[in-house]
Amino acid sequence: MDQLPNDDEIECLLNIDDGINDDEKKIKNKLWQEGSNDRRDGVGVSSDMDVPIDSDMIIEEEQSILEAQTSSAVEELKLAVAFQGKGAVQRQVNALSELRRLLSRSEFPPVEIALRSGAIPLLAQSLSFGSQDEQLLEAAWCLTNIAAGKPEETRALLPALPLLIAHIGEKSSLPVAEQCAWALGNVAGEGEELRHILISQGALLPLAKMMLPNKGSTVRTAAWALSNLIKGPDPKAATELIKIDGVVDAILRHMRKSDDELATEIAWVVVYLSALSTIATSVLVKTDLLQLLIERLASSNSLQLLIPVLRSLGNLIAGDAYTTNAVLVVGHEITDNIIRALSKCLKSEHRVLKKEAAWVLSNIAAGSVAHKQLIYTSEASPLLLQLLSTSPFDIKKEVAYVVGNLCVAPAEGSGRSSLISDHLVSFVRSGCLRGFIDLVRSADIEAARLGLQFMELVLRGMPNGEGQQLVEKEDGIDAMERFQFHENEDLRNMANQLVDKYFGEDYGLDH
Amino acid sequence: MMMVDNHLQTQTQLQSEFQYWLPVLRRFGPDDPFFASGNIERELLAKQVALDLTEEEKQQLRNLEDEHREVFCPIVGCVARLRSLAEFEDHYNARHTACCSVCSRVYPTSRLLSIHVSEAHDSFFQAKAARGYPMYECLVEGCGVKLKSYKSRHQHLMDKHNFPSSFEFFKKSRPSKKERVKKTQRKKQQHATEDGEGSSAMQVEEETLDGLVSALSKLTPSDSSPSAISFGRRHTRGLAFVPRVVHRETKK
Numbered sequence: 193m194d195q196l197p198n199d200d201e202i203e204c205l206l207n208i209d210d211g212i213n214d215d216e217k218k219i220k221n222k223l224w225q226e227g228s229n230d231r232r233d234g235v236g237v238s239s240d241m242d243v244p245i246d247s248d249m250i251i252e253e254e255q256s257i258l259e260a261q262t263s264s265a266v267e268e269l270k271l272a273v274a275f276q277g278k279g280a281v282q283r284q285v286n287a288l289s290e291l292r293r294l295l296s297r298s299e300f301p302p303v304e305i306a307l308r309s310g311a312i313p314l315l316a317q318s319l320s321f322g323s324q325d326e327q328l329l330e331a332a333w334c335l336t337n338i339a340a341g342k343p344e345e346t347r348a349l350l351p352a353l354p355l356l357i358a359h360i361g362e363k364s365s366l367p368v369a370e371q372c373a374w375a376l377g378n379v380a381g382e383g384e385e386l387r388h389i390l391i392s393q394g395a396l397l398p399l400a401k402m403m404l405p406n407k408g409s410t411v412r413t414a415a416w417a418l419s420n421l422i423k424g425p426d427p428k429a430a431t432e433l434i435k436i437d438g439v440v441d442a443i444l445r446h447m448r449k450s451d452d453e454l455a456t457e458i459a460w461v462v463v464y465l466s467a468l469s470t471i472a473t474s475v476l477v478k479t480d481l482l483q484l485l486i487e488r489l490a491s492s493n494s495l496q497l498l499i500p501v502l503r504s505l506g507n508l509i510a511g512d513a514y515t516t517n518a519v520l521v522v523g524h525e526i527t528d529n530i531i532r533a534l535s536k537c538l539k540s541e542h543r544v545l546k547k548e549a550a551w552v553l554s555n556i557a558a559g560s561v562a563h564k565q566l567i568y569t570s571e572a573s574p575l576l577l578q579l580l581s582t583s584p585f586d587i588k589k590e591v592a593y594v595v596g597n598l599c600v601a602p603a604e605g606s607g608r609s610s611l612i613s614d615h616l617v618s619f620v621r622s623g624c625l626r627g628f629i630d631l632v633r634s635a636d637i638e639a640a641r642l643g644l645q646f647m648e649l650v651l652r653g654m655p656n657g658e659g660q661q662l663v664e665k666e667d668g669i670d671a672m673e674r675f676q677f678h679e680n681e682d683l684r685n686m687a688n689q690l691v692d693k694y695f696g697e698d699y700g701l702d703h
Numbered sequence: 704m705m706m707v708d709n710h711l712q713t714q715t716q717l718q719s720e721f722q723y724w725l726p727v728l729r730r731f732g733p734d735d736p737f738f739a740s741g742n743i744e745r746e747l748l749a750k751q752v753a754l755d756l757t758e759e760e761k762q763q764l765r766n767l768e769d770e771h772r773e774v775f776c777p778i779v780g781c782v783a784r785l786r787s788l789a790e791f792e793d794h795y796n797a798r799h800t801a802c803c804s805v806c807s808r809v810y811p812t813s814r815l816l817s818i819h820v821s822e823a824h825d826s827f828f829q830a831k832a833a834r835g836y837p838m839y840e841c842l843v844e845g846c847g848v849k850l851k852s853y854k855s856r857h858q859h860l861m862d863k864h865n866f867p868s869s870f871e872f873f874k875k876s877r878p879s880k881k882e883r884v885k886k887t888q889r890k891k892q893q894h895a896t897e898d899g900e901g902s903s904a905m906q907v908e909e910e911t912l913d914g915l916v917s918a919l920s921k922l923t924p925s926d927s928s929p930s931a932i933s934f935g936r937r938h939t940r941g942l943a944f945v946p947r948v949v950h951r952e953t954k955k
Contacts (some may be wrong), residue, residue, distance in 0.1 A: 424733055455728055460745065467733040471922040499741045510730040543805050544741045544822065551729070551737075558726035585826035608723040645724040682722065688722050 233370040262302040265291040273314055274389035288330035303341040307348050319355035325365050332371035339378035353393055360398045370410040377417030387421055391429050404442045415457035423464045430469035447484040452494045459500035466507035473511040482519055483526055490533040495542055506552040520563040531570045538575045550590035557597035559639040564598045568615050580627035589639045592631055594647050595619055611653040620650055626664050632671040637680055644686045651694045660694050669695055743806040
């Protein structure tokens with residue numbers, strides 16, 4: 193991973209001789225010498241500096257100064273913790289505060305040194321019950337930043353976890369609870385094993401409760417930490433969470449009323465609930481949540497928010513047929529709204545939105561014939577066709593799923609599904625075949641299969657041999673023949689079957 | 704979905720039946736690669752500019768907006784005038800960052816951004832590269848050399864342009880962690896010539912090294928954006944911005 197700059201690197205950095213460096217040095221010197229000054233008219237310079245100005249080129253010397261400062265800060269903390277006399281509390285708070293400052297420098301926080309100097313047991317001690325808020329806050333902050341480091345650094349927090357969990361109880365002051373939740377969020381974000389430990393230590397319930405109030409940064413931090421805690425892959429936490437009193441109500445409330453930032457974190461909670469827990473999904477789809485998500489999707493322009501909202505919708509639709517069958521009923525306004533909102537995403541410039549919106553549409557298009565007709569006649573159709581021919585591969589593949597699903601009726605028992613001729617003919621005549629043949633030519637097995645399957649629909653379903661002509665014109669025969677000796681047996685067979693059936697000895701006799 | 708098709712059974716070889724198109728619900732687990740690019744977006748949170756303001760400063764800011772004062776963009780070389788925080792953020796995002804719309808990594812130049820987008824997010828790029836076409840451009844502008852793999856490009860950078868072996872153009876992101884940073888130090892001002900590409904090869908290299916080695920390798924936006932931007936009235940304390948750093952990679 194990251195290295196301290198080696199000698200060569202430093203050499204390179206220092207050897208760069210041009211105006212930029214000089215400017216930086218000038219600024220740095222000015223600020224050092226003069227404290228605060230105007231860089232130019234109208235702009236004040238903040239003089240409220242906690243730490244001296246860094247050079248952005250970390251010189252080894254500075255780093256080792258930082259490390260030395262850190263180990264002495266930990267030393268002082270050790271003495272402060274042991275100290276029993278007058279002013280003990282203040283001394284401890286000061287020591288913690290100093291360590292926190294050193295760990296809050298954005299360049300290279302000296303986490304490893306802090307750990308090696310023995311910070312963790314001291315920080316854990318500083319979290320003991322009955323301690324003053326300021327002390328708890330500083331200690332939790334130190335732990336937060338240590339936990340934001342490398343995996344082994346996060347794991348070093350183990351001894352402190354039960355204490356952190358304890359301080360997110362309802363008796364704690366909000367800033368303390370929030371800082372502890374933040375630290376726990378970092379720990380949970382590290383990996384499955386730590387999540388499991390936190391859950392077994394009882395972190396879920398108090399964290400969930402922190403999400404219930406109407407507003408405040410604490411609610412947002414708690415939601416974020418919670419999303420890290422339940423993200424699995426073990427679905428147990430997600431299933432537990434949905435059962436906690438007040439959680440569903442809070443989710444709905446926040447999704448309805450809160451600002452974008454909180455809504456974003458809540459949406460991520462919903463993403464994991466819906467992706468991991470079928471129970472949670474079935475509970476959520478019976479509430480107003482879909483409606484609220486669709487409204488957010490339609491009205492927001494914040495990518496941060498749109499992604500989890502879109503994905504939540506996708507998960508809820510993919511996870512339970514009830515959603516498409518009973519909630520997104522054709523003819524109801526909610527269904528028109530979702531198609532419109534998804535179309536908005538298809539038009540977006542963001543790849544993630546386009547891709548995942550197509551995925552969601554593909555699942556709605558896997559529903560009833562009425563659903564397929566609705567999508568087919570909506571503004572989504574021309575967008576899909578355009579994306580199929582021009583978009584990057586990953587989006588193209590998802591769009592292919594939509595188009596194909598729109599052309600095939602729901603399966604009834606065994607036997608191949610029947611075609612929806614109107615849709616197929618119209619799409620093909622609008623030029624969609626090329627995009628599918630691109631997929632056949634791609635390196636992706638799944639995409640190639642998709643392409644071949646659609647070609648079969650075209651060859652079967654277009655009237656008067658039009659399918660064969662079109663496939664030939666688009667070099668489809670060539671694309672299929674590439675699979676003749678392909679290593680994948682399925683693709684080989686499919687391609688060969690199509691060629692044999694539709695381009696066999698009889699083909700060309702009418703030409 | 705293997706179905707018997709009598710037509711085909713007249714073939715001499717017994718083939719499996721054609722797998723016809725079947726509309727089905729497709730579901731993905733939360734860690735499925737399908738969701739990867741969206742996850743990266745979340746985990747980086749690169750565009751979140753968190754304000755570290757006291758009540759007094761917030762009030763100052765409100766007054767600032769009320770009185771229609773203008774301040775200059777604090778980026779060296781930028782002459783934009785801005786009337787509010789929101790305007791500053793918009794201007795800043797539009798003019799001083801080259802941010803990948805897929806994964807939110809920030810680059811010091813548009814050229815490097817576009818190289819990144821091709822290499823990291825474009826499947827056609829991957830396909831061509833897999834077929835052996837030299838697709839990996841040398842990062843130093845003006846060099847023009849293209850290599851067949853990420854590694855050989857890395858080697859070229861070291862051999863021809865004296866890059867350190869530890870330099871990594873593309874680093875993987877880390878799982879969702881957030882560090883709390885509260886400081887008002889002024890960091891390096893990004894060399895922000897608005898017509899940036901007029902820089903010399905040396906400058907690009909320096910930006911590449913500085914910006915990328917320290918900024919990219921830690922996947923923070925901070926080194927291509929000032930982390931403390933003073934924004935306030937003449938001669939007064941002013942306000943400080945701190946980007947909300949998400950990932951920390953401790954340099955060891």
